[in-house]
Structures are given as structure tokens and as C-alpha cells.
Amino acid sequence: MxxxxxxxxxxxxxxxxxxxxxxxxxxxxxxxxxxxxxxxxxxxxxxxxxxxxxxxxNELNQVLKEQAQTLWHVSNLYWIEPQVAAAEKLATATGMDKVFFCNSGAEANEAAIKLARKYFYRQNENKYEIITFKKSFHGRTMAAVTATGQDKYHEGFAPLPGGFSYAEFNNLDSVKEVINENTCAIMVEPIQGEGGIQPADPVFLNGLRKLCDQEGIFLIFDEVQCGMGRTGQLFAWQDYVVKPDIFTTAKGLGGGIPIGAMIATEKAASGFAPGDHASTFGGNPLATAVASKVLDIVSDxxxxxxxxxxxxxxxxxxxxxxxxxxxxxxxxxxxxxxxxxxxxxxxxxxxxxxxxxxxxxxxxxxxxxxxxxxxxxxxxxxxxxxxxxxxxxxxxxx
Ligand SMILES: Cc1ncc(COP(=O)(O)O)c(C=O)c1O
Known part of the structure; x- marks a missing residue:
């Protein structure tokens, strides 16, 4: 052609x-x-x-070739060796506890939103609202696009899922204005990507952490774009030294193989039990073998x-x-x-x-x-x- x-x-x-x-x-x-x-x-x-x-x-080509000749896909009905290896590397490099694998950034954010809500549901608390930020970008699925604080991405897709409110990026007071007894999480990109490459102010991210601790709610970082070594740290939040309860990544994780991940502390992860969330392809042997190698190289x-x-x-x-x-x-x-x-x-x-x-x-x-x-x-x-x-x-x- x-x-x-x-x-x-x-x-x-x-x-x-x-x-x-x-x-x-x-x-x-x-x-x-x-x-x-x-x-x-x-x-x-x-x-x-x-x-x-x-x-x-070359190194990724080699891993991909070897894995392609061994095992491509089996589903999460079984334990998958490269998936376990990739999860262990993500958890140990970040001091987090549990990983859920999916196939894209939007899916990772969907998983984070669902986990936050399910956690508080299990606690019998009426907390479901997620605060996100103007000019943010979290993906194109219905919840992720609703989380995205830009009207142009919402237009024509109503009714959007409820339970989202939007604050001004880098403005802690604007978060305090929308936070309420139903808020379950604040979700933020440490560096806004699609919104114009805007790094969060360290004081702002620290303030969000304190606010979440005071309210007993989750801080979620979307590191789909800024994670995986992009900022010179494995994840941008490690540079800010502000630890989230949940964070998401995708894009660079597979170096070109579609894969996403949602990573959580033990406490937050306890929101999910078998049957609560799933993905047929999520964390399959082919994708996680490559991601595991990417993590080895990038964590250095x-x-x-x-x-x-x-x-x-x-x-x-x-x-x-x-x-x-x-x-x-x-x-x-x-x-x-x-x-x-x-x-x-x-x-x-x-x-x-x-x-x-x-x-x-x-x-x-x-x-x-x-x-x-x-x-x-x-x-x-x-x-x-x-x-x-x-x-x-x-x-x-x-
Ligand atoms: C910060 C952020 N979150 C989520 C997404 C959505 O990722 P995906 O396109 O893999 O669904 C993107 C994509 O640009 C992004 O930059």
C-alpha cells in the first residue's frame, strides 16, 4: 500500500x-x-x-519473543508468574502493597474510583464522591471522562455518572470548598499532562495529603502519563515525597504493550474482594512479562x-x-x-x-x-x- x-x-x-x-x-x-x-x-x-x-x-524484543513462544494468555482464573513478578516489583519499588492489572490508563482510573467507593461501602459509610481538578485528564471511559475536569470531553455524553466534583488545581481552598461528608477520595495528576503540562505545587500535594488524612478519605494519584520514570523518579509522587493511598499508571509501563495498573495500600486494597472487579486481559502473561522487564530497566x-x-x-x-x-x-x-x-x-x-x-x-x-x-x-x-x-x-x- x-x-x-x-x-x-x-x-x-x-x-x-x-x-x-x-x-x-x-x-x-x-x-x-x-x-x-x-x-x-x-x-x-x-x-x-x-x-x-x-x-x-532489544531487551524488550527478547522478552516478548520468549514469552510469545511460551504462553500468551490464560485469564485470571489462574496464577500468572510474570504478573506476580511485575506486581512485586511495583509494590516493593513504591512501598505499596497490592496491584490490580488492566489494559489502559482509563481502566486503571476506573479501577481506582471503584476501589475507593467499594472500600467505604464495605465500611457502611455513605462516602462516594470523588473530587478531581479542572484541566485534568483521566481517560475516556464514562467514569474516567466524568472525572476529567474539562467540559469539552463531557459534551454530548450526558447523563454522566454522578458523584464527581471539580476543584481548582494547585488551590487547596477550592478543594476545601467542595469536600463534604460524602467525599471518599481526591484524585489528581501530580503533573497535569493533557491539561498543558502543569506540575502540582509541593505545598498543594502535601495539603491534599493532610486533608485526606483529616477526613479519613483516599488520596489517588493518576500517574498514567507522569509515572514510570518520566520525571526522573519511578513515580512523580516519590519526588514530591507525598504518598497516595492508591495510584494508577499505564502508558510507559509496557513500553508499547498495552497494560495499566492500579496500585494500593493494604488498607485501600481491602475494599475489593473476589468478584468485585475484573479484566479478562488484565495482567496477561505477554503484557506483564514485558512490563516486568520495563520495571527492571526503569527502576535503576x-x-x-x-x-x-x-x-x-x-x-x-x-x-x-x-x-x-x-x-x-x-x-x-x-x-x-x-x-x-x-x-x-x-x-x-x-x-x-x-x-x-x-x-x-x-x-x-x-x-x-x-x-x-x-x-x-x-x-x-x-x-x-x-x-x-x-x-x-x-x-x-x-
Ligand atoms: C493522566 C492520564 N490519565 C489517564 C489517561 C488515559 O489513558 P488511556 O488513554 O491509556 O486510557 C491519560 C492519557 O493520556 C492520561 O494522560
């Missing part, structure tokens, strides 16, 4: 839910992908913060130190770009955002034409979530392409 064939047949047969760029990637290696015409791109999107070890990583301090160093290197390089349309550069580790005073779609298109893949976060923010394995040469290449693209981009100059 030619590029034109793939796109036109895709438009005919694939449901129209994505605004896609006219690009057909067919191969990836390390920080690069190649399209169907053989053109090379430096990938600073990494499948939207998923391919944390780059494309076609040398690996994490390199993420911090590359994050700082990229941040400094971005800060140095002198363009009066740039409003802010922010983020943590290799989760950075560059905010402009105008929409960035066209800038991203120019970068793609020039061989650099970037993605937006909201309308005015360019997001940088490259593989965590990038090096200085690749960062320099990305920044040079971005500078060239900025020279060509006319928006917001007049």
Missing part, C-alpha cells in the same frame, strides 16, 4: 475519532521512526509518553539519573530559545511543555515536515515526552529543528 492508499482506506474503514496527521509510520528504532516513504523522524512523542525505552528495544538509579540529566539539558535548551511568542517552559524530567501565546497546531505540522515529531497538550502548549533513553545529540537535533520551524511559523507574530 502507498501512503495515499493507507490514508484513504483508513478514512473509509476506521471510525472517525482522531484528528490524525497524514503520516504512516512503518518502522521504529531507538528515538527514530520511519514512514512508509522511508522518511526518518526524530520521535519526541514516543507514542504519547509510552515508548519509554525507545522503539524496538543510573537510568533515572540520566532521565533527570537529559530533562535538565532539554529544559535549558528550550529556555534559551528566544521567541517572543513563548510564554513559559515548564515540567519535570522528560515531561516538558512549551506554552505559546497562540495555538501550536501549525508549528507542530512544520516540525513534522522537518522530521521532528511533537504533540500538543491543550491548544497553546507543545509537549515534549520523548523516549527516556534519548541522548544529548538527539536533544540538540530536536531543538535545532524546532528553532528552524519557529523561524518559518508566522502565527502570532503580527
Amino acid at each position: 502507498t501512503e495515499k492508499d493507507v490514508i484513504s482506506r483508513g478514512q473509509q474503514y476506521i471510525m472517525n475519532t482522531y484528528g490524525r496527521f497524514p503520516l504512516v509510520p512503518v518502522k521504529g528504532k531507538g528515538s527514530y521512526i520511519w514512514d512508509i516513504n522511508g522518511k526518518q523522524y526524530l520521535d519526541f512523542v514516543g507514542g504519547i509518553a509510552v515508548c519509554i525505552l525507545g522503539h524496538s528495544n 538509579n543510573t537510568f533515572l539519573d540520566n532521565v533527570k540529566a537529559m530533562g535538565e539539558y532539554l529544559y535549558q535548551a528550550l529556555k534559551k530559545i528566544g521567541d517572543r511568542r513563548i510564554v513559559d517552559v515548564r515540567g519535570k524530567g522528560l515531561m516538558l511543555g512549551m506554552e505559546f501565546n497562540t495555538p501550536v497546531k501549525e508549528l507542530i505540522e512544520i516540525c513534522i515536515q522537518k522530521g521532528l515529531l511533537l504533540v500538543g497538550a491543550g491548544t497553546n502548549v507543545v509537549r515534549f515526552v520523548p523516549p527516556l533513553t534519548i541522548n544529548e545529540t538527539e536533544v540538540n537535533q530536536a531543538v535545532n529543528i524546532l528553532k528552524e520551524a519557529l523561524r518559518e511559523w508566522k502565527n502570532g507574530l503580527s
